[in-house]
């Protein structure tokens with residue numbers, strides 16, 4: 406089934422709906438804008454950080470949808486409002502809920518557990534209680550704003566209970582769920598005291614989407630083991646006859662948007678200026694990440710600094726620009742990480758830098774898309790080395806911005822993006838010597854070889870952009886007629 410131009414498959418405006426009820430709803434932890442409180446107490450909105458927003462906002466705008474989410478700070482109830490072509494429905498969180506639901510259960514329990522225990526997860530019963538309460542609030546908001554038979558697309562690990570809660574309130578809805586981060590193997594997931602509730606929450610959806618097929622398989626296996634439902638390949642058979650499908654839909658970027666940005670004169674001029682300001686190095690290495698312990702920033706900078714200390718690279722002609730976007734700063738593990746990186750950068754530059762030539766140019770800040778595109782254009786080698794990452798959109802953005810077909814990508818084999826960007830220089834981020842060798846190889850590769858790899862990656866990123874991702878998911882959610890009728894498990898068919 407193919408969508409009419411500019412619309413999403415399976416979504417049509419119903420003639421009976423009230424003006425406030427939407428036919429397509431996204432339910433995500435964050436609204437696509439953050440509320441900013443100015444010094445004088447007035448408030449304004451600015452686009453919120455992160456891949457999810459850039460991924461979904463264009464699709465929603467084209468389909469007059471509603472977006473339900475948290476405005477980004479603790480606060481009062483707010484009425485729905487229109488912003489930049491989207492209907493936004495704010496869900497308020499109190500100070501305590503920000504601490505327990507967002508910083509606590511979402512980002513200090515689920516986040517490290519789902520990322521291969523990159524940090525030790527904390528299990529607190531009061532955080533879980535808050536997670537249940539806040540998930541119910543999101544489900545209530547979705548139920549109140551959805552038209553009869555609407556499609557509701559719930560996003561990510563913060564809202565895994567919403568599908569079942571919403572189905573309970575509104576059995577008429579078609580419900581999809583998409584997990585942006587990895588879904589761990591049974592051996593890790595089973596540590597979670599509330600594992601069964603999470604699985605049952607997800608099973609409220611008709612379609613559960615993951616970045617990779619391995620994650621979908623982990624989920625189906627866990628449902629069989631821990632909930633006891635019958636399963637066959639990507640399908641779960643519930644006792645009431647409903648079926649749930651679990652499949653991979655690798656997320657992507659607004660490729661055309663990045664290409665246009667990278668082609669603009671302003672961005673090209675800014676890229677040249679960045680290189681000039683850095684002393685026109687022969688090799689500009691670049692890292693751009695949220696400041697998160699899963700991203701492998703420390704190990705990557707250590708690898709680079711050792712290449713300088715060993716004499717393989719020289720600060721006269723090589724520099725590493727590392728952008729670290731501030732993130733989840735009240736969570737202890739993140740504070741600790743910031744201190745560790747500050748200390749490492751200070752030591753490396755103190756030991757190895759020369760006047761006007763730091764080895765590492767470190768920016769703890771977030772930048773607009775234009776500046777990111779200029780950095781992507783300026784870099785010779787992009788280094789993306791997470792210990793575990795659902796996808797990693799930075800890797801794809803870099804590829805999209807390399808309009809001349811040059812530039813090397815060093816990419817962790819544990820980033821979801823490595824499944825598609827096979828022609829990157831793949832590394833194991835736990836292997837510092839391996840990373841050193843590969844970073845050096847990428848920086849010294851023949852232009853022909855670099856171009857061969859980049860050409861193949863650019864084809865992948867242009868063929869599989871974010872619209873493709875969204876329409877494939879929504880087509881699958883809408884287009885499986887058998888997933889909406891009662892079914893019998895194959896083994897029980899006569």
Ligand code: F6P
Pocket residue numbers: 434435454455456457458561585586732733
């Ligand atoms: O990658 C997972 C994710 O939650 C994204 O959806 C989001 O854009 C990013 O991390 C930032 O996280 P937070 O909303 O906690 O700032």
